[in-house]
Amino acid sequence: MFDWNIIIHYFPFFITGALLTLKISILSLLFGLIFGLVAALCKLSSNPLLRWPAVFYVWLIRSTPLLVQLFIIYFGLPQIGIDLGPFFSGVLGLALNVGAYNAETIRGGIISVPYGQTEAARSLGMNAALAMRRIILPQALRIIIPPLGNNFVILIKDTSLVSTITVVELTLTAQRLIGSTYKPFEMYVMAAVLYAVLTSSASLLLTWVERRTRTEARRS
Amino acid sequence: MTSHSPDRTQSTMLHINNLQKSFGDLAVLNGVNLEVAQQEVLVIIGPSGSGKSTLLRCVNHLEPPTGGEIYLEGVLINDTTKSRRAFESHLNRIRCEVGMVFQQFNLFPHMTVLENIMEAPIQVLGVKRDEARQAAVSLLDRVGLADKMDNYPCMLSGGQQQRVAIARALAMKPKVMLFDEVTSALDPELVGDVLRVMEGLARDGMTMLVVTHEMGFAEKVGDRVIFMADGLVVEDAPPQEIFSAPKEARTRQFLAEVLK
Numbered sequence: 134m135f136d137w138n139i140i141i142h143y144f145p146f147f148i149t150g151a152l153l154t155l156k157i158s159i160l161s162l163l164f165g166l167i168f169g170l171v172a173a174l175c176k177l178s179s180n181p182l183l184r185w186p187a188v189f190y191v192w193l194i195r196s197t198p199l200l201v202q203l204f205i206i207y208f209g210l211p212q213i214g215i216d217l218g219p220f221f222s223g224v225l226g227l228a229l230n231v232g233a234y235n236a237e238t239i240r241g242g243i244i245s246v247p248y249g250q251t252e253a254a255r256s257l258g259m260n261a262a263l264a265m266r267r268i269i270l271p272q273a274l275r276i277i278i279p280p281l282g283n284n285f286v287i288l289i290k291d292t293s294l295v296s297t298i299t300v301v302e303l304t305l306t307a308q309r310l311i312g313s314t315y316k317p318f319e320m321y322v323m324a325a326v327l328y329a330v331l332t333s334s335a336s337l338l339l340t341w342v343e344r345r346t347r348t349e350a351r352r353s
Numbered sequence: 354m355t356s357h358s359p360d361r362t363q364s365t366m367l368h369i370n371n372l373q374k375s376f377g378d379l380a381v382l383n384g385v386n387l388e389v390a391q392q393e394v395l396v397i398i399g400p401s402g403s404g405k406s407t408l409l410r411c412v413n414h415l416e417p418p419t420g421g422e423i424y425l426e427g428v429l430i431n432d433t434t435k436s437r438r439a440f441e442s443h444l445n446r447i448r449c450e451v452g453m454v455f456q457q458f459n460l461f462p463h464m465t466v467l468e469n470i471m472e473a474p475i476q477v478l479g480v481k482r483d484e485a486r487q488a489a490v491s492l493l494d495r496v497g498l499a500d501k502m503d504n505y506p507c508m509l510s511g512g513q514q515q516r517v518a519i520a521r522a523l524a525m526k527p528k529v530m531l532f533d534e535v536t537s538a539l540d541p542e543l544v545g546d547v548l549r550v551m552e553g554l555a556r557d558g559m560t561m562l563v564v565t566h567e568m569g570f571a572e573k574v575g576d577r578v579i580f581m582a583d584g585l586v587v588e589d590a591p592p593q594e595i596f597s598a599p600k601e602a603r604t605r606q607f608l609a610e611v612l613k
Contacts, residue, residue, distance in 0.1 A: 256453040
């Protein structure tokens, strides 16, 4: 009893929703990378003024649900005068969330580079920042990319939660169409199919990036 | 002092005064005093755990000493009166003048041989790319690896990697070179090539501190040998003396073990 006609009829709405999901994913991915890198470097810093805020941030995000984080940003912050609107609240919430997970991934990659590399760099007169940028991070990147990719696939699926703060992305598109068509099965299946297309494309892209960094490093 | 011939006692390159280092409760250096003249080759021998490597690593401050002073051409290296920032840049300047070669080579695996050597001169000293490249090529020639310049470190043997590491340190035009058991991780047949490069360096007048278990090298290339035990310099003598007629019982015992 699957009604194909209704899916074809409403397909343009799904494409619009999926494009917004993609846009939110890409923006959160970018900011999530920046948050993650900064937090990872701060957590590794010997300066407690950098380290403790980063530790607190990662702890706070990882010990609370994403849905509650989104509600605090969208419903809570306006009460103290910060109104970002649904779209930017969603992007900020997702970016802060994935950033905390990225921070742990990036930190793990950095500390897995043998300490002898840092010593060699420092013995050549490089300061800590230069050694990190030119010697440690490029090597850590190879280790970081696969788990980072995982975080991003999870991020794409998590974007469905911003439907609860009135962002009309893929999930809320489906819900709205159900409201007028009373066809929940078709609509949610269609949404699921489009999520699968998005996450699988991201996975394929990541496999390609992984293969490229591996041949570039040419390390046994 | 008026002569221009390489007089090896001419002036002091490195002066170490009452150097101490402990890791927590474990005292590794218990007051080391040492003078190294310009162009001198000082070989440091001793049982494992005697503090040889730690002594080297204190010189370029990879290990911060717990006490005492180290002077490079009269400049105090571990100058604790400086502010944190000033001390950091002071250290980076010192490290440009003190080259180090490690037991595990520590080449940068994501860079080619040539890039490994050019990296610090370009990034730290601000040398132009072409100049850095030229210098790197001639250094590779000097260590006998000019044909490997575009290879990645993983494609080289241990001995070749170590010679690249020496070239990488030399690219900074250091005043002193520190060698920390640089042949200990190598297959026996690869040791000779590395030692020959070091011998050439010594002949060209480089000031060198060499921690090694290669007694043949110590005898042939060293100007002076110190024997360390329990974080102290136990004996300090020319190689002929220390190998043929060691004064201290501990030195005799150690040499009997390693020369067996």
